[in-house]
Amino acid sequence: SQKIEQNSEALNIQEGKTATLTCNYTNYSPAYLQWYRQDPGRGPVFLLLIRENEKEKRKERLKVTFDTTLKQSLFHITASQPADSATYLCGGRNQAGTALIFGKGTTLSVSS
């Protein structure tokens, strides 16, 4: 079945370092992938979208890559801050285009 997987459930890093989160997809080829941030008790908030023909996209301290050979997207936060601590979700349309499906998310903790 079509899956989006985020293999790291938790990532702990020190303030100022770069956080790198991984998203893999299996059994299909999404035309794009989206990244969301979710804080405890809140709904997800959209961060970035990258299309399969885009290698990289940036927004302030965020960078997303899309590697169709590895079937993988990487999400980077540079110069991380404690305020970046949250759960980050990777999502994409299913093959039929009828649903936006997500991985389980990676919980990032940035310590000062």
Place this chain on the structure above:
Amino acid sequence: NAGVMQNPRHLVRRRGQEARLRCSPMKGHSHVYWYRQLPEEGLKFMVYLQKENIIDESGMPKERFSAEFPKEGPSILRIQQVVRGDSAAYFCASSPGEEANTEAFFGQGTRLTVV
């Protein structure tokens, strides 16, 4: 422009009762998605609706669960005869269309507790 509004934010139901969760999409959005989220788990897709139509309900249990998005009014997720296992956070998201480059806007969720 108000965001996606879900109500109630918290809902407590006894086993066997019905739960009705409401979602008002952003103004101008005609596509609605419902998700369920359990602690330590990701967002599990349930159903995708357009005005008056169910497009994909492959993630919704066949029994006791139903969803609608009428021409007028909010989208409703209905759970009949609730059981303890239905306790979860239910999120609604809306988008203006189904185009590939469309982001989804989420509500703050309804936390259902079945006692």
